[in-house]
Amino acid sequence: MATTDIHAAQHVHSHDEHGHDEHHAGNFWTKYIFSEDHKVIAKQYLITGMLWALLGGILSVIFRLQLGFPDMDVSWLRPVLGGWITEDGKLDPEFYLALVTMHGTIMVFFVLTAGLSGTFSNFLIPLQIGARDMASGFMNMLSYWFFFASSVVMFSSLFLSTGPAAGGWTIYPPLSALPQAIQGSGLGMTLWLIAMALFIVSTLLGGINYITTVINLRTRGMSFSRLPLTIWAFFFTAIIGLLSFPVLFAAALLLIFDRSFGTSFYLSDIYIGGEALPNVGGSPILFQHLFWFLGHPEVYIVLLPALGITSEIIATNSRKPIFGYKAMVGSMLFIAILSFVVWAHHMFVTGMNPFLGSIFMLLTLIIAVPSAVKIFNYVTTLWQGNIRFTPAMLFSIGMVSFFLTGGITGIFLGNSAIDIQLHDTYFVVAHFHLVMGSASFFGMLAGIYHWFPKMFGRMMDRRLGYIHFWVTFVGVYLVFFPMHYIGIAGFPRRYYSFTNFDAFSGFSDLNQLVSIAAILTLSAQFIFLFNFVYSIFRGRLAPPNPWKSNTLEWTTPRFPQHGNWPGEIPAVYRWPYDYSKPGAKEDYIPQHIPYSETPESNLPHENELIKLETDQASGHVQEGHRPAH
């Protein structure tokens, strides 16, 4: 017999159907905690990411105290760190390693991957492409809660008596595989691996959603060539993550087998206390290959969203179209592709074949080309623009500065010969903290200042924003610029103390400067935190389009409900960068304004387009312009 369920219909376009003033009568739990609304999930990611950033920053200041002031008595930290402060008021050396490891893990994964992509991909993708929500709100919610679970596990590892993982954020075995080698490789490392497994699940759930949404849920007229650069960046980021995080999973899986089941994928010929371990036949280099196959793309997972966010902000606040839109997209694509074929430049000194090293060196140096294209386009967008120095704009320009100064040292490090001297020194630390850490962090801050009005309906305080920017900007350079010199002098990273070595007795003044600057930079973040929290409740009310921007998110109401637009989703008729178009009434024309409404500013080929369409369409009313009722 025939069936009774006729709910077959179409699930494809169901997102179009719940448009009209959806009243989510949900209770507190479904609205703020287990929400499927991409905007709420974005805020959850943002707040969690900010808490992690604060913790990661505090950890770094603790170990900077040790590096800058090795003779200092830090017993005043005992109420917080307890047994990690030794009898004579010094930081425990093993805990120092744990601090370095957790600082790296937290910043790279929890702040700049989850906090950055999680916040802005979630918030901006549906709003800027004109979608009601993500492709799967449920998966999106799961993504956040897997991240939350991962955060809880990672955070709890800080309180173990043996300490959290301490083998560096790259967790190279055998150090990370053997609890006999270092305390942190005990339960702390196990929790690290569990947390990262959950984190990978979260990233994949999120990434699948971002890609699906960008490809399938764009509004009418939103062709790929009209996507804002933010969306392009999030799209590439998600693809890179989808292809590289599973490889980290595989690497971690084999490490779990080595640690817990006695296999020997990475372990061989290890003697502890004169006794040989039973593990034989493994290859520690194998782990490095697998790890860096994720590890290098991860750098771009962190950086690309910042590049996208700043492209958008710089174009908006220069009141000029972005220079070289296609070159911007093309260079991001090229960077994304190259990121998969350069991983061995992290391994030049592992005894790899020098010929292979040359190939990886060549591929690495090629990344300078698309990066230079991007810098050029940023500068030419700013050039002769009618620049508005909002805090977001300042942070974006700061990002360009870090991307440049940090990127240039990448050209040194990418040379397999120079790398022999610079490998694992503070030069490397300075390089990646500028180009990846600070640049991405500034991209994130720029994004928060820029989209805060859309997130919370209020403006952040400009003056506090300026103070925050200048202190942070100067602070970051004061921290990382001297590190280049320390690195060229041969100071290795991850060392607890240099005072015991004659060769490293110099530069203690420089290290003090770095530590003081680090404390200064961290304190400036509290200005931001105050501004952020205060503005959520007491900030000036935001106008609908405070930055006079073109993208679709500014066409939503001040507090968009689940579904984003109360009526129909606006259609898109032009690219997002029609700023200061000659002849136009105002210096911006949003994406949803048709060419036929702006005859005064249309270019000849755009007029052709209208003529062509009106000939076809005359007489029949366009669907998109039936007034909502």
Added chain:
Amino acid sequence: MEIDMKIVEEAKKPLSMHPKKFALWLFMASVMMVFAALTSAYIVRQAEGNWMVFDLPSLFWVNTGIILLSSVTLHWGYISAKRDDLATVKLAVGITTILGVGFLVGQWFAWEQMVVANVYLVGDRPSAVSGSFVYVISGLHGLHIVSGIIFLLIVLAAAFRYEIHSKNLTRMEMCLTYWHFLDALWLYLFLFMLFNR
């Protein structure tokens, strides 16, 4: 009804496909990357030498036959669903589920065969890593088969509620895609381990 007669150029609907099916393809891409990583790790370790060569358990051949057959039966179910032959859908999805479980059981006995042949997860000499790789790769694939069986059970339950028919094929199609993928994945892994001993 008030009609706004303003004529504007048309905003074209951009290309799109079914979001959930698309997401499934992306998921399969990420699964593929996990196994690409494991098999390339296999090659990298093998190239270092000191590598034990052993015969794969003969049951792998049988299990490969079982899972290939299960793909055929599921496709049979899919065609029946398109023809609204609902009784056959139940039968075919049911057989596929049984074959899937049979594959898992077969893999377990294949491991026992390896144990009998003195190939263990934890080797006692440097060259025994090759055995560890076979255990981990086939085990992780087995875990994915478990997820596939859960999916089959969901579809089977839906089939018993008469929810799988020619006008409601999405779930069936997604299950079919995933199951074919797991089948092809095993074929790749089996041939890989067979020819790269």
